[in-house]
Amino acid sequence: MATVMDRKTTFVVLLVHCYISLATLTCMFAYAGGNPNVLCRKGERDALFTFKKGIIDPSNLLSSWIAQECCTWKGIGCDNITGHVVHLNLRNPYDFYASDDFEQSMLGGLISDSLLELKHLHYLDLSLNNFSDNHFPSFFGCLWNLRYLNLSDAGFMGTIPHQLANLSNLHTLDIRQRFYYMPLQVDNLEWLSHLSLLEFLDMSYVNLSKASNWLQVMNMLPSLSELQLSSCELDKYDPIPYVNFSSLTVLDISYNYFVNSTFDWIKSLTSLVTLDLKYTEIKVPLLGVAVQNMSSLRNLLLSGNNFSYTIPKWLYNMTTLERLYLPGNNIQGVLPKAIGRLSQLILLDLSQNDLEGKIPRFLGNLCNMQHLDLSENNLGGGLYDILGNSSSCTTKNLELLDLSRNQLSSTLPDQLREHKKLSVLSLGGNKLFGPIPVSLGYLSNLEKLSISSNSLEGFVSEEHFSNLTKLRYLNAYSNLLTLQVSTNWVPPFQLQTLWLGSWALGPRFPTWLQSQKDLQRLDFSNASISDVIPSWFWSLCSQFRFMDLSQNQIRGSIPSLSCGGSIDLGSNNFSGPLPNVSSGIMYYLDLSNNSFHGSLSPVICKQNDRMRGDLLLSLDLSKNLLSGEFPD
Secondary structure, three states: OOOOOOOOOOOOOOOOOOOOOHHHHHHHHOEEOOOOOOOOOHHHHHHHHHHHHOEEOOOOOOOOOOOOOHHHOOOEEEEOOOOOEEEEEOOOOOOOOOOOOOHHHOOEEOOOHHHHHOOOOOEEEOOOOOOOOOEOOHHHHHOOOOOEEEOOOOOOEOEOOHHHHHOOOOOEEEOOOOOOOOOOEOOOOHHHHHOOOOOEEEOOOOEOOOOOOHHHHHOOOOOOOEEEOOOOOOOOOOOOOOOOOOOOOEEEOOOOOOOOOOOHHHHHOOOOOEEEOOOOOOOHHHHHHHHOOOOOOOEEEOOOOOOOOOOOHHHHHOOOOOEEEOOOOOOEEOOOHHHHHOOOOOEEEOOOOEEEEEOOHHHHHOOOOOEEEOOOOEEEOOOHHHHOOOOOOHHHHOOEEEOOOOOOOOOOOHHHHHOOOOOEEEOOOOOOEEOOOHHHHHOOOOOEEEOOOOEEEEEEEHHHHOOOOOOOEEEOOOOEEEEEOOOOOOOOOOOOEEEOOOOEOOOOOOHHHHHOOOOOEEEOOOOOOOOEOOHHHHHHHHHOOEEEOOOOOOEEOOOEEOOOEEEEOOOOEEEEEOOEEOOOOEEEEEOOOOEEEEOOHHHHOOOOOOOOOOOOOEEEOOOOEEOOOOOO
8 A cells, every 4th residue: 555645634625425325225224234033145255254354454343244144244234034245344444544444454456256156246445545556346247236346445456357347237336446556447438328227326546547538438328417537637528428427426537637638528417516627727718617507506716726826706706606726826916896796605715915005904704604714825914804793694603714824914813712613723823923712712612723933922821721622633833932830730622633843841741641631743842841741741752653742841751652653852961771662563763963973773673563673764863972883
């Protein structure tokens, strides 16, 4: 499996179209999953036993596959009357973006064609696993009764077999491949035209560069409701005389290259609700002709398409839009008042452009607005028109406000308390100054707060956090703030990320940190701490992915390091021998500019299996008092 780059801790709103066909619902409710009163067929049970023998199962997902009654096994569903296996769901139970257990729970190994004995199978899901030693099994095309097939991010290699044309009952086909270096590919898409009942199709990240007939093929699927072809290396299509798949409600052809395409066929998709054309090099004027009369369109995603300095005027006439994504389009100048016509907007994203001037007051009149992202622009002025106007419509519904990385210069308004639904507030990378108002503590729905890299100053007390029970992410790095709380303070929140670098936290090590049981990322760098780190902290750090305690005056020895990820303890007053690295997958370790003495052996020679040289990218032991031989 490919190594995925470190994910930034930024708030991303992902628009997901939830779609379940009638056939899928039938498949979900017509079987007896885990019903001990239904007897499974011996031939099908034996086939599943054979299938299990070829599977690598590191997390024992298939541990229940030992009894005689296979209808009670995890992931298996049987027909209530006949006992035939109709449902096989071995999807990884963990989400890639939310859990450290994702990789450890991936099934692997070889897929046995014994599955062909499951002649009544309606539903097959092997998604989010790692069958990377397998070419796409062509025998799947002989599971004729399948209505639902999900092999997304399962790791299959090679060419998608044309035998899938036999699955004429299929309503859902998901073969998206996001996480692998060697994507699936097709030589020809003609086989797809035989799946006339198909309602949902996702082939994102499959290489379709050889399939110039892709649009013609899709036009032969009259029931198609959702089509996802993101990142498929498409750059052209053969024209079609008319549109036959007009039932389409969701179309995603983002991250392809259609620089010479007119998209005139899109105007016939009168049922379209969501259109995703991110990073497609579209011709903006021609697109306007195609979409501006679509009365059903609610979600339009046009990120990264270079609008030549201005927002196209035809967008202001699309008054039914609810979500409009325009980041990374080189839009310059001030925000025009015409945006105020889009009164139904729930989400507006104009980040990563070159907007300037003050934040316009008319944005506060978009009463349905829940998500407003103007980050990474050149906006100046203050926050009062958007956060300080208590009569503004947005105070009622705004849930996310991202104004980070602009040129805003003002204090934080006390009227913050009026935004009671706010869950994400990101103001980092501006020129904000003055104290943090106590009213911040009234935002009881706040989950993420970022005010880093400003010039805020003054004291922060327990009252500032009094009602922030939902807070999970706090980034206030690089300000002139002092935390003033009692020694027995127990915060009302459980944080996952805490960045308080450059605050005045010391001289004692903050004891309230002991209450944070979910903490994964911690930055207390340059925080005026001159204490000995208490023993409870070294136990707590086993859950960390990132820890930075550098540039303090922390003293004492380190018994062992059970932390993982990136660890920076440089520029302190640590002494004694180098610590043993007892567990955790470590990528970066900095113990420089301390007073460690003795040999390199604890770090270099006594690595355990999880601190391997092929994972450790950076090790800095410079400016210490180390001695002895340099080990082999």
